[in-house]
Amino acid sequence: MYGKGLRPLSIATVAMLALSLSLVFFYAPLDADQGFVQKIFYLHVPLAIVALIGFVIGGIFAIAHLRTDNRKWDAYSYVAIHISVIFGVAVLITGGIWAKASWGHWWVWDEPTLVSFLIVFLLYATYYPFRYAIEDRDRQARYASVFAITAGAFVPLNFMAVRMAESLVHPRTFATANGGLPGEMMFTFLCSLAAMALLWTTLVKFELTAKSASGQVKRLRRALDAPVSGGSSRIAPEVS
Amino acid sequence: MLELAAILPLGAPALPLDEAGKYVAGAYIVFVVLLVVYVAIMAAKVQRIERELREVASFAEQRKGADREEVNA
Amino acid sequence: MTPSRTAFAAILAKDLRSELRTLQSLPAMALFAVTTFVIFRFGLDRTSLSGSLASGVLWATLLFAAVLGINRLFVAEREEGGFDAIRLAPIDRSVLFAAKVSALLVYLLALELVTVPIFAIFFLDDAAGLGPLLAVLLLADLGLAATGTLISSMAVNSRARDLLVPLVLLPLVVPLMIGATGATEPLLAAGGPSYDRFGTWLMVLGLYDLIFGLVGYAVFDFLLED
Numbered sequence: 281m282y283g284k285g286l287r288p289l290s291i292a293t294v295a296m297l298a299l300s301l302s303l304v305f306f307y308a309p310l311d312a313d314q315g316f317v318q319k320i321f322y323l324h325v326p327l328a329i330v331a332l333i334g335f336v337i338g339g340i341f342a343i344a345h346l347r348t349d350n351r352k353w354d355a356y357s358y359v360a361i362h363i364s365v366i367f368g369v370a371v372l373i374t375g376g377i378w379a380k381a382s383w384g385h386w387w388v389w390d391e392p393t394l395v396s397f398l399i400v401f402l403l404y405a406t407y408y409p410f411r412y413a414i415e416d417r418d419r420q421a422r423y424a425s426v427f428a429i430t431a432g433a434f435v436p437l438n439f440m441a442v443r444m445a446e447s448l449v450h451p452r453t454f455a456t457a458n459g460g461l462p463g464e465m466m467f468t469f470l471c472s473l474a475a476m477a478l479l480w481t482t483l484v485k486f487e488l489t490a491k492s493a494s495g496q497v498k499r500l501r502r503a504l505d506a507p508v509s510g511g512s513s514r515i516a517p518e519v520s
Numbered sequence: 521m522l523e524l525a526a527i528l529p530l531g532a533p534a535l536p537l538d539e540a541g542k543y544v545a546g547a548y549i550v551f552v553v554l555l556v557v558y559v560a561i562m563a564a565k566v567q568r569i570e571r572e573l574r575e576v577a578s579f580a581e582q583r584k585g586a587d588r589e590e591v592n593a
Numbered sequence: 594m595t596p597s598r599t600a601f602a603a604i605l606a607k608d609l610r611s612e613l614r615t616l617q618s619l620p621a622m623a624l625f626a627v628t629t630f631v632i633f634r635f636g637l638d639r640t641s642l643s644g645s646l647a648s649g650v651l652w653a654t655l656l657f658a659a660v661l662g663i664n665r666l667f668v669a670e671r672e673e674g675g676f677d678a679i680r681l682a683p684i685d686r687s688v689l690f691a692a693k694v695s696a697l698l699v700y701l702l703a704l705e706l707v708t709v710p711i712f713a714i715f716f717l718d719d720a721a722g723l724g725p726l727l728a729v730l731l732l733a734d735l736g737l738a739a740t741g742t743l744i745s746s747m748a749v750n751s752r753a754r755d756l757l758v759p760l761v762l763l764p765l766v767v768p769l770m771i772g773a774t775g776a777t778e779p780l781l782a783a784g785g786p787s788y789d790r791f792g793t794w795l796m797v798l799g800l801y802d803l804i805f806g807l808v809g810y811a812v813f814d815f816l817l818e819d
Contacts, residue, residue: 319544377550441771444797486562
């Protein structure tokens with residue numbers, strides 16, 4: 281039963297989001313260097329952290345899929361990656377807005393975290409055409425799991441490599457964002473992080489519940505020998 | 521403004537509040553829009569599930585009616 | 594020799610012999626690379642390269658030429674039932690992975706044996722950096738071979754196989770390119786080779802090789818299931 285616990289989870293998410301937004305605009309102090317623009321940080325960075333962890337979780341689900349051969353793990357892996365990709369779009373757009381406001385350009389190559397995130401995003405964007413290209417559903421699920429595991433291992437390695445490439449070029453003026461954060465900012469940041477993590481979990485659960493409902497309808501159809509409805513997705517794994 | 525630029529270390533000087541506000545608002549708006557788009561897509565999915573359930577329910581009722589006729593005949 | 598080692602040697606020998614006899618991929622890869630050098634000469638409007646430009650042109654070209662070879666890596670297995678053979682054989686299936694990685698490594702080194710001197714003749718004023726470049730080439734090739742073999746083995750069973758390999762492979766080898774160009778750039782610097790962070794970059798490459806070699810070896814079994 282995927283829908284179980286969805287309501288309290290979504291209520292917690294809304295509460296946390298409301299709390300974080302209030303903290304961001306009414307509690308957190310103004311940054312000395314960047315001024316009001318720094319407020320984007322409370323949106324952009326938690327989205328990025330949650331997306332990256334989401335990708336790794338997708339890889340962990342994929343390991344479970346290969347070990348247990350139970351297709352539900354493939355569905356979990358797919359949904360985890362899917363929601364993280366959507367978060368990734370938000371990360372890149374808000375990152376661009378932040379860059380424009382801070383540096384005057386919509387994209388900057390000197391921010392290693394942003395660049396490394398772009399590369400990870402580009403990789404996971406290929407997950408969909410990759411799945412689409414493999415027709416046999418069993419094989420598709422297996423290969424997708426291999427992809428998710430490989431890509432999950434890639435995330436930390438890529439982050440490290442990109443960081444090394446940039447470290448001598450420009451000192452990181454956003455270092456204040458992660459390093460010496462004053463107490464109020466850190467608290468606000470942590471609340472935002474929790475809110476985004478809750479949001480991710482709620483959306484994953486939501487997506488799985490919808491898939492499960494779809495699967496139950498199919499199951500009902502089969503049990504009643506009712507005619508099968510129109511086409512189902514070629515890549516999204518089914519949940520039953 | 522120019523004095524500020526001379527004092528601040530590295531990077532660009534902070535934007536004035538009204539300009540900065542537009543960027544911050546833009547970023548949060550992007551977030552909200554993406555969220556709402558996702559909800560809209562999920563709404564479409566739920567609609568489809570509702571439609572399919574309706575079809576299956578009427579199919580099942582039809583069959584139940586047909587079975588009863590067979591039994592009675 | 595244990596059965597696994599015999600199988601490994603046999604598969605590797607078969608691959609190398611087949612390539613030597615038919616010369617399907619290697620000449621094409623080399624020709625492609627040299628032509629790409631010419632395109633870069635005109636695209637950048639330069640006849641002499643050093644530092645980051647030289648490093649970038651060399652590695653971008655090698656990478657794209659490698660993709661050509663990677664696309665064709667498992668075609669023989671697919672068409673002649675090599676996958677079934679290895680499924681039936683009483684050995685660890687990851688042996689096929691190890692053998693293919695080694696074969697691809699040999700192809701890449703052969704490619705570089707031909708194209709790097711040509712690159713030096715075309716663009717470099719000073720060949721002193723080429724010696725230490727060998728170490729960079731070796732480590733980068735190893736990583737490219739591991740990741741390339743993994744992706745190729747999945748792509749060969751799909752539609753749009755030639756599209757899939759470059760699409761998925763390129764983001765995956767970005768850290769490899771970062772390490773390779775990071776090490777190569779000071780080697781080809783205008784004033785003579787320098788070893789700025791050379792050891793660090795070699796370690797990054799080595800780490801990549803280790804991680805992707807292990808991941809590939811661990812998951813390959815699942816790729817061969819029917």
